[in-house]
Amino acid sequence: SQKIEQNSEALNIQEGKTATLTCNYTNYSPAYLQWYRQDPGRGPVFLLLIRENEKEKRKERLKVTFDTTLKQSLFHITASQPADSATYLCAPSGNTPLVFGKGTRLSVIA
Amino acid sequence: GAGVSQSPSNKVTEKGKDVELRCDPISGHTALYWYRQSLGQGLEFLIYFQGNSAPDKSGLPSDRFSAERTGGSVSTLTIQRTQQEDSAVYLCASSFAGTSGGASKNIQYFGAGTRLSVL
Numbered sequence: 001s002q003k004i005e006q007n008s009e010a011l012n013i014q015e016g017k018t019a020t021l022t023c024n025y026t027n028y029s030p031a032y033l034q035w036y037r038q039d040p041g042r043g044p045v046f047l048l049l050i051r052e053n054e055k056e057k058r059k060e061r062l063k064v065t066f067d068t069t070l071k072q073s074l075f076h077i078t079a080s081q082p083a084d085s086a087t088y089l090c091a092p093s094g095n096t097p098l099v100f101g102k103g104t105r106l107s108v109i110a
Numbered sequence: 111g112a113g114v115s116q117s118p119s120n121k122v123t124e125k126g127k128d129v130e131l132r133c134d135p136i137s138g139h140t141a142l143y144w145y146r147q148s149l150g151q152g153l154e155f156l157i158y159f160q161g162n163s164a165p166d167k168s169g170l171p172s173d174r175f176s177a178e179r180t181g182g183s184v185s186t187l188t189i190q191r192t193q194q195e196d197s198a199v200y201l202c203a204s205s206f207a208g209t210s211g212g213a214s215k216n217i218q219y220f221g222a223g224t225r226l227s228v229l
Binding site: 032 | 114143145151152153155158166169201203213214216217218219220221222223
């Protein structure tokens with residue numbers, strides 16, 4: 001069955017540093033992969049989408065990579081800020097409903 | 111409306127009672143999803159509606175759970191004979207075209223969820 005692993009349940013970093021979150025998947029070949037942010041008491045909010053033929057996608061301080069050989073996506077937040085503290089979810093997808101990883105809870109410490 | 115609306119925001123019920131949770135998707139979105147999120151856990155897919163196609167019910171955990179989508183818009187998730195393990199946040203999401211519309215049309219917009227507590 002499809003399996004998604006996000007490398008850490010929780011990640012603490014110092015303000016100004018780059019946060020790197022990992023998403024690994026097995027037993028399927030998604031055509032694209034989405035990243036979402038979830039704050040406590042709220043539903044997830046879409047951040048970025050990367051397709052299988054794209055190596056990298058950027059949006060402001062965010063960068064996503066997608067390696068279909070390693071079956072892995074990396075999500076980077078540069079110059080991190082306390083406001084970036086949230087849970088980040090990855091969702092590899094294709095022609096089936098999105099399956100989400102359990103998420104990584106990021107805490108940026110001032 | 112401006113976003114996905116879910117009601118009620120909180121629901122407390124007694125074990126054995128039936129509950130109905132409502133979702134109003136974004137106008138024009140043909141796809142609608144229900145998820146369940148238990149405390150500290152990830153999103154568990156429940157059911158997916160796409161246009162007039164038969165819904166994908168593969169995620170429903172038992173026959174006590176059912177959902178319908180009337181007129182291709184509003185959806186109701188019903189849980190019969192609730193159990194304490196049903197306590198969770200139930201999230202609804204909609205997207206423009208679901209899985210058949212390509213990547214950008216399957217970006218999901220979530221409601222704030224309904225927090226269900228079964229005593």
